[in-house]
Structures are given as structure tokens and as C-alpha cells.
Amino acid sequence: MGVADVIVVLMLIISSLSKSASGCYESIISFGDSLADTGNLLLLSPSDKLPRSARLPYGETFFHHPTGRYSDGPDSLGLPLVQPYLGGDGRSFSKGVNFAVAGATALDYEYLEKRGIHNPLTNVSLGTQLDWFKQILAKHSDLQLSILYYQELIKLGAETMVVPGNFPIGCLPVYLTQYMTSNGKDYNSKTGCLNWLNKISEYYNELLRKELSRIRELHPNVTIIYADSYNVALRFYLYPNEFGFSKGILRACCGTGGIYNYNASAECGIVPSTSCDDPSSLASWDGMHFTEAAYRVIAQGLLEGPYTTPQFRTVCPSISRHPGFSSI
């Protein structure tokens, strides 16, 4: 389970964008896991096996009802999230589409099963999401985009790809609880995060940046943006009060108690978990995912700089809010 957990967090979120004549991005294609899922896992699940994100308090802050997103609100990774592929009627994908499924892995389900790693959440992988994308492309000529598939390369016709690095996973309540130790040296003295887990993220990000440089050289016409999720999030672990996270930066808002308010046998959304009064005063929503407030800090850092290389351009006003929710 431990191994599978880490893989879930290490899952890539790749977003592909296309530019309009005015230079802003006018459509977004997103791949990933629960950090970017806007409802696909929920739509994939049978009604007697709904995921936790189908229940309050998920969605409480913005939508006031659960939507399948793994947070209290809608902001995720700074990219406006478009409608889930599985819930789409196929007509409105011109502004983009979201293929992300909570729990999805970068490697194929069968590949992991053969190595004894079982993913209980979903059998959807990045490969499955790419297959869905190709099915749409075959049907919709308005989606003239190209994407690059990390390590392997698939060229389907477009312009900009955003690849975020990993977060400082040693600061997440789920892992702080799972790998709790009495050895004080394992913890960073400023943040209280687990050093060895953050080193894994840093190492992964270093390899990812090298790979992206290689792909940039091979494909000079495709803009490949690296989003430094690690350092953009590390800011609020170092200086929580500056970002309004005053109630304990390493504690989850929704959980069942314990030092980090995380208990794997009673996670958020499962009885007897409870949710905090003010999610915006905490960075972690459910121990694994961020609160809307934390996603907003991350979004600002990525969209307004300086945490993307090269700098991110603007997203067109027509897709800068979630379709159907702009009037709220």
C-alpha cells in the first residue's frame, strides 16, 4: 500500500494548451490523478461504490455540494479546469477537456499488477487517458492539438505543454502519519516535514527537468513549461502565517484526529471524520490534497511567476472560470 500511495502522488499531471491569435491560451487538455480530477472517478464508479469525493465535506466551500473534486473548492494547480471527459456531451470540448482520474498512475495498471503493486482506486492510467484523447481527436476536428507523452512521444498536432513537478510530499499529513518516527533528525527543523520524502520529490523533479530539456531540444517548436510545484508549495510550509495558514500548517482540515488529523482507517468523507470550521486557515484539505486556499496560493505562484520555466502566458478570459459556475 505504501508503494502504491507514493505512486499516486508521483503521478504526472500534464496539461496541453493551444494559443489564440491574441497569444492567450484558449483550450486546455488535462491528464492526471486526483489533483486534477473534476469528476471522472465519480462518473466511472458504480453507485454502490462511490469514491469519498462523492460526499460532503468535499466541495463544501465553493460548490456547496460534492462534485468529485478532491478538495473543498475548485482551484487545482493553477489551471482552470474544464469539464470531465466522462461527463461531457462531446459538444463543448472546444475549450478543452479534463481526462484526469483520481488514483490514476503514470504506468499501466497491468504493468504494476505484474510487479505486485495493486491500485485499489482505479485501473485508469496515463495510457488510458491518452487513448480517450485519441478517440476524441478522431471525432472532433476542432481540437487541433498536440501532446507529448512523457518518455514516449505522441504527436497529435499542437503547441504548449505544462508539466508540473512533484509537491514536497514529506509535508503531507498522510505520509507524516504513515512514516512517523521518534528520530527528530528525520524532520526539517523549520517546516517539520520529513526530509527523506522531500528528497524523493526533489530527485524526481531533477530527473523530470533533465528529461524535459531533452524533449525541448528534440522538439523546438513545442513550448514545454516546467511548473515548480515543489518550491511554490514550500513557501507556505516555511512561512505559513504569511499565507493565512494559521491553524497548523501540517494538519489536515478534514480527518479523524491524530497529530496531523489524518487516520488512514477513517479518512475524510468517512464516519466519524469531521471537517474544520475554516478550511482557508489550513493548507491540507484531507491529508493528501490541498484546500482551495492553498491551491490559490499555488495557482498565483505558477500563473504570475516566478515558478514556471519558461513563464506561463495568460489563459483567455473565455476559459478562465469553470464552465457553468462563473455566475456564482
Ligand SMILES: *[C@@H]1O[C@H](CO)[C@@H](O)[C@H](O)[C@H]1NC(C)=O
Ligand atoms: C478497467 O476496468 C473496467 C471495468 O471493470 C474494464 O471494462 C476495463 O477494460 C478495464 N481497463 C483496463 C485498462 O484494464
Ligand SMILES: *[C@@H]1O[C@H](CO)[C@@H](O)[C@H](O)[C@H]1NC(C)=O
Ligand atoms: C517549426 O516551425 C518552423 C517555423 O514555423 C517550421 O518551418 C518548421 O517546419 C517547424 N518544425 C517542425 C519540426 O515542425
Ligand SMILES: *[C@@H]1O[C@H](CO)[C@@H](O)[C@H](O)[C@H]1NC(C)=O
Ligand atoms: C483511527 O480510526 C480508527 C477508526 O475510527 C480507530 O479505531 C483508531 O483508533 C484510530 N487510530 C488512531 C491512531 O487514532
